[in-house]
Amino acid sequence: YLSPDGEVLVTLQRKTLDDPTDYIHQVNLASGVIVSVPLHAGAAWLIPILPGREPGAEALADGLRSGDDSVVDLIDRITGAPDSRGFVLTLGEDVSILGPGGAQHFNGQLYYVARGNSEIQPLAVDAPGNDIGFGASWSPNGRYVAYRREALLSSIWLIDMVTPNTAAPIAEHVVINQWGWLPDDKGLIYSADYSTVVKVDL
Secondary structure (H helix, E strand, O other), X not given: OEOOOOOEEEEEEXXXXXXXXXXXXXXXXXXXXXXXXXXXXXXXXXXXXXOOOOOOOOOOOOOOOOOOOOHHHHEEEEEEOOOOOEXXXXXXXXXXXXXXXXXXXXXXXXXXXXXXXXXXXXXXXXXXXXXXXXXXXXXXXXXXXXXEEOXXXXXXXXXXXXXXXXXXXXXXXXXXXXXXXXXXXXXXXXXXXXXXXXXXXX
16 A cells, blocks of 8 residues: 555565564655564454454454464555555455354454554444444545445445544444545435435535
8 A cells, every 4th residue: 555645565475484473664765764564473463342342253263363373464454544644444344244143244343543643543342343443544634534334235424534433423223335425525425225316414
């Protein structure tokens, strides 16, 4: 991922035999300075994990799908703030499994990393549920982050980055086909249930 101003490259480093740690690196392309965020080492998370939202917890206790997988396989999306002040990533998988008990969703959690910072901050910590953060997208002015919950019937939730611990639903329990921000920062539109287009004002 390259920041919108073209100055910072965000890369992922998988665990190796010599170093069993997964990292996110921010590389300043002008200075060459690298700021690293360690994510996971061995069977331990090195970042804040919210109760009930451990990424991939349904697969294995350490959050990975198999012993050979790296935690970077659980990163669903990285998206940067329009002003390049930082980026949001989702740890989790956008998949569902239909079984005898109905649909089961892989946990997900949104995180924010400020530019040049080695700390990672969980977002929407006060929002209910554990299907958090798929398809996250910044508003053009950088104030809001919208994201989709669940992989079948979906909800679109909104985070105001002024108060990033909270989130509110703006569309719930519909089949979301496409959605996007209006260029004037006044809201977003989405198409639902294969037949309806809805505009949401902010």
